[in-house]
Amino acid sequence: MSQLRKEDISQEVFDLYDDYAHNKIGRRQFVEKLSVYAVGSITVGSLLSFISPNYKDTMLVPQHHPALDSNYITYESPKGGGTIKGLLSTPNEMEGKIPGVIVVHENRGLNPYIEDVGRRAALDGFISLAPDALTPLGGYPGNDDDGRELQRKRDRNEMLEDFIAAFNYLKTHPNCNGKIGVVGFCFGGWISNMMAVNVPELAAAVPYYGGQPSAEETAQIKAPLLIHYAELDTRVNTGWGDYEAALKANNKEYEVHFYPGVNHGFHNNTTPRYDEEAAKLSWTRTIDFFKQKLI
Known part of the structure; x- marks a missing residue:
């Protein structure tokens, strides 16, 4: 995850991601709309990185769990x-x-x-x-x-x-x-x-x-x-x-x-x-x- 925090992100960004994740808007439109919320040190790239899935660091049960x-x-x-x-x-x-x-x-x-x-x-x-x-x-x-x-x-x-x-x-x-x-x-x-x-x-x-x-x-x-x-x-x-x-x-x-x-x-x-x-x-x-x- 980036250094952004959840509380730094407006609810509109989460709603926008929901529209994108459920195929209501395409990726280009998603990125364009996301740019509205890129203010100051918060860039579009950092927003994309933050809101996208992070599978590497979040696994709760290892693939080869001994049990x-x-x-x-x-x-x-x-x-x-x-x-x-x-x-x-x-x-x-x-x-x-x-x-x-x-x-x-x-x-x-x-x-x-x-x-x-x-x-x-x-x-x-x-x-x-x-x-x-x-x-x-x-x-x-x-x-x-x-x-x-x-x-x-x-x-x-x-x-x-x-x-x-x-x-x-x-x-x-x-x-x-x-x-x-x-x-x-x-x-x-x-x-x-x-x-x-x-x-x-x-x-x-x-x-x-x-x-x-x-x-x-x-x-x-x-x-x-x-x-x-x-x-x-x-x-x-x-x-x-x-x-x-x-x-x-x-x-x-x-x-x-x-x-x-x-x-x-x-x-x-x-x-x-x-x-x-x-x-x-x-x-x-x-x-x-x-x-x-x-x-």
Whole structure:
């Protein structure tokens, strides 16, 4: 990270980055708009460096953690992208079969942050599978900008099928007890909601700041939901009122938390949108929820 501090940056910069990260504006327009906030010693370059992901210094669980067996596997997604690559992480010490958790990436493929989250879930006692929906296009390309461009080339419903196929893969894994949950972030939050709609056997779903299903789709949900939103994320939060009404109308089991004063992406510890308090609290709630519903 640069020497800039989070408190030095206006909320408008975070909102601008959100528009860029979700393909509402292109990179050239993003940089042009960002220049408005380059004042004094704060340059456009320093702003870009500060707000971009820093994967090198933020990993919480090393790739070769001694307590984990974490390796890439492939599985078949016949209704989606065909052969899909994913990171499968398993605790080395298990007493019998254990539950599974699907970890769903944002709109840029299986980047180092999501791989790290997969390993975190495994350290907490689950078999985790973090698929890469960019596999049919060559996989995560090594940077998020190109990853977003690649993901735009895939149909999101076909990608949903890739994650449903990951559920089926884990369900039959010899070390899995057959109870599977899903946690996803941004695009992955939408996938988590939609897996709850489309997979009757799903045992738990945890969408982080994800797009919401329609009222008709919500009526099909069987899985209990733990829903995380960021207070400042007005783009996603606008859909919550209708979603909550549909959940209540259909007597669905759900719990929702709005984290005050934080932005979309607050769980992602590789960017300055990260909020440590909200991230840790939400993850503790997530793991407790999975232990309650999957064990």
